[in-house]
Amino acid sequence: MAALAQYKTRTGxxxxxxxxxxxxxxxxxxxxxxxxxxxxxxxxxxAKLTADKLHALAALGLEWAAA
Structure with missing residues (x-):
């Protein structure tokens, strides 16, 4: 998650x-x-990810994690 947050901050x-x-x-x-x-x-x-992981990915902006 930290790597994705860092990437998003740097690239937008x-x-x-x-x-x-x-x-x-x-x-x-x-x-x-x-x-x-x-x-x-x-x-x-x-489908195998926990709800917490999906929520964290969705919070970073991944649309597929929110569905």
Whole structure:
């Protein structure tokens, strides 16, 4: 979620190319996150996601998570 929020803040959109890797900093260490793959997999498996995860994704602007 942090990687998606960072991407949205930087680009102004939640449309992420499948091959995109977003680097986030946690406790002073950089961590690469395969954001495009994560979102693609999450969308295809949305029926198995918890309500909390779907709500968090929808709050960031992903329309498919709100449905």
């Amino acid at each position: 959109t939640v449309t992420v190319p499948r091959g995109h890797v977003e680097t986030i900093v946690v406790d002073g260490q950089e961590h690469p996150v395969k954001l495009g793959v994560f979102l693609s997999n999450s969308k295809s498996r949305r």
